[in-house]
Amino acid sequence: QSALTQPASVSGSPGQSITISCTGTSSDVGSYNLVSWYQLHPGKAPKLMIYEGSKRPSGVSNRFSGSKSGNTASLTISGLQAEDEADYYCCSYAGSSTWVFGGGTKLTVL
């Protein structure tokens, strides 16, 4: 069970769109449409942004969207805002009631 691969960092200017990729294998991301995305701000509880690949929990802005192609899932944030600056982690169901997370991506809003 290896960690999912995410870019270490991405950046964008306010109003722009960015995409964070999350690459797994045919045993996790590729087998299940069960990728979640979490937003982490220092000292705060992680926040669920996307689940089941593309669904948004109540209260999450529609500027956040998720998708998947093959073994790679993606999180897109449109209309970047300063408050979006945070670390983002993907997580995939990996079968047999186990989960695997990504290494995290630091988003900087320029």
Add this chain to the structure above:
Amino acid sequence: QLQLQESGPGLVKPSETLSLTCTVSGGSISSSSYYWGWIRQPPEKGLEWLGSIYYSGGTYYNPSLKSRVTISVDTSKNQFSLKLSSVTAADTAVYYCARLVTAMVTFDYWGQGTLVTVSS
């Protein structure tokens, strides 16, 4: 509003057992709709799922840590706990507890996390 709060020693000696408790408030740990999990984040590293437990006691563990991890539940106190044995400096991390929604197959509520340092 559901809240989860981790508690336990912030410093553990190498080779000893790390013990943490997660107290759930604003909801029942005995609901059939949820599992409860532990996730950690070592400094400058990514998140790692450690294991999950159902209110009836059924458990699932990360295969890479299975021999050292034990998760238990106390429904009378609305708490679940983590024990990690034979710790080393590599187990230094922020430890989070979280609720796993079975219908959504995702961790929807998390605690704020607690830093545990392994050092003599």
